Amino acid sequence: MARPHLGSAPIPLRMAPQQTARNPTWSSGVLNPVGIGERNWTDWQPPSLSAAPMPQGAAQIRQVLGDASRAERPQVALTVMEGLDDRQLAHLASSEEGLAALVALDDALADAPAHLGDAQFQRDRIDDALDAPAPDKDDSAGAVGVTRTTVQIGKNTVTWTDDSEGRPIRAEADLSEVFDGIDRSSAETKAQRDSADRGIEGDQGGHVIGHRFVKDQGLKNLFPQNGNFNVSAYKTLENEWADWIDSGKEVHITVDLTPKHQDRPDSVRVSYEVTDPADGRVVYDQRVTFRNEAGQHYDRVPRADMANA
Amino acid sequence: MDKDALIVEIGRLIANDRKVAAQPWDKYALVVWYGDGMSTLNGFRYVCEQPAQPATPASFELEDRLDELRAATRVDGKDAWRACVVKLDRDSGKVVVDFAYDDANRWLVTPASAAEIAQRARP
Numbered sequence: 001m002a003r004p005h006l007g008s009a010p011i012p013l014r015m016a017p018q019q020t021a022r023n024p025t026w027s028s029g030v031l032n033p034v035g036i037g038e039r040n041w042t043d044w045q046p047p048s049l050s051a052a053p054m055p056q057g058a059a060q061i062r063q064v065l066g067d068a069s070r071a072e073r074p075q076v077a078l079t080v081m082e083g084l085d086d087r088q089l090a091h092l093a094s095s096e097e098g099l100a101a102l103v104a105l106d107d108a109l110a111d112a113p114a115h116l117g118d119a120q121f122q123r124d125r126i127d128d129a130l131d132a133p134a135p136d137k138d139d140s141a142g143a144v145g146v147t148r149t150t151v152q153i154g155k156n157t158v159t160w161t162d163d164s165e166g167r168p169i170r171a172e173a174d175l176s177e178v179f180d181g182i183d184r185s186s187a188e189t190k191a192q193r194d195s196a197d198r199g200i201e202g203d204q205g206g207h208v209i210g211h212r213f214v215k216d217q218g219l220k221n222l223f224p225q226n227g228n229f230n231v232s233a234y235k236t237l238e239n240e241w242a243d244w245i246d247s248g249k250e251v252h253i254t255v256d257l258t259p260k261h262q263d264r265p266d267s268v269r270v271s272y273e274v275t276d277p278a279d280g281r282v283v284y285d286q287r288v289t290f291r292n293e294a295g296q297h298y299d300r301v302p303r304a305d306m307a308n309a
Numbered sequence: 310m311d312k313d314a315l316i317v318e319i320g321r322l323i324a325n326d327r328k329v330a331a332q333p334w335d336k337y338a339l340v341v342w343y344g345d346g347m348s349t350l351n352g353f354r355y356v357c358e359q360p361a362q363p364a365t366p367a368s369f370e371l372e373d374r375l376d377e378l379r380a381a382t383r384v385d386g387k388d389a390w391r392a393c394v395v396k397l398d399r400d401s402g403k404v405v406v407d408f409a410y411d412d413a414n415r416w417l418v419t420p421a422s423a424a425e426i427a428q429r430a431r432p
Contacts (some may be wrong), residue, residue, distance in 0.1 A: 038333035070374070111369075197414075284363060286349055286351055286418070296347050298347065299417065
């Protein structure tokens with residue numbers, strides 16, 4: 001295979017071992033710099049918590065997760081969850097600090113690799129703890145938590161995760177149907193205004209998952225979105241999804257609004273995967289990150305290319 | 310995190326990602342492209358000499374590390390790179406990162422270009 005070129009300089013596919021040993025830092029400095037970094041990721045071993053005291057308090061849990069690298073966190077979260085019984089989870093769910101710990105555990109488990117087979121089971125336990133009434137919950141203290149809501153709309157299924165103040169922080173959607181020409185209810189229009197009011201001048205109440213896929217869903221599907229971003233780049237992406245569906249494919253989407261727990265997200269991170277329902281094959285997948293601001297252009301997949309995917 | 314630590318962390322995040330790890334692979338390439346205000350990621354899994362399979366990681370934290378790497382590798386007086394290819398080799402455990410400063414659109418993946426780019430990015 002011919003060596004690829006990035007820029008105008010040929011790329012050595014790999015630094016010689018002795019070069020790596022002598023100069024372990026990333027190298028640059030050629031006229032048209034092409035940086036080559038060669039490192040080893042397999043030195044890492046999953047952390048063992050078995051010899052350490054099991055963290056049970058909210059602060060301890062967040063500390064142990066924070067101390068772990070991001071790659072280690074799913075395993076750490078799994079180990080922590082295995083050490084907590086349902087009563088302890090319910091107790092955590094009864095306080096704001098505990099809820100933050102549960103959200104951190106859930107976030108870590110959401111990124112678990114496939115071989116951590118219990119991750120979904122543990123996420124379900126967290127869901128149950130969040131849904132269950134806490135026995136020692138002090139309502140007067142205003143304890144609040146995340147909520148996860150799953151709705152079936154026609155052939156589409158969407159799960160929204162909202163934070164303690166009802167603001168969406170994530171949505172996961174399996175889409176195979178587009179609803180064209182659906183009027184928005186006055187309640188939806190009002191919810192859009194309310195959402196926009198949480199933002200800054202120029203914002204609209206933008207749909208996390210496009211209205212054409214889920215119809216009226218209210219505030220759980222709305223965030224303050226820069227108006228230009230809403231009607232240009234993000235709409236273009238929605239058009240692409242609609243065309244994938246029209247071409248007979250299914251689209252699986254995860255949208256993350258970051259940072260969490262603030263009125264107006266700075267970034268919108270989208271991961272989507274297109275599958276052929278005939279054989280389950282992934283025909284295309286992509287991740288796109290937008291800033292919540294004007295002037296972005298999204299080069300969508302042309303409809304003509306979809307037929308060959 | 311310095312550049313070296315970021316590269317190792319990115320390799321770990323990819324190798325341990327649930328979507329990437331869902332199927333076996335010998336080699337892996339992640340194509341990263343930055344446009345105006347936005348960025349895209351497209352990942353490919355390779356087994357022997359078979360055609361690449363699309364397998365973009367699910368972890369959203371990867372973008373944070375890539376943004377950090379882009380800042381950490383910026384050369385004074387030059388724009389930051391606009392594309393990079395992260396290549397993993399399972400046997401050796403090595404991660405190699407190539408950066409593109411010019412003609413980055415050669416790495417903009419669409420269904421029409423995916424197979425050709427996947428072949429070009431192959432470790």
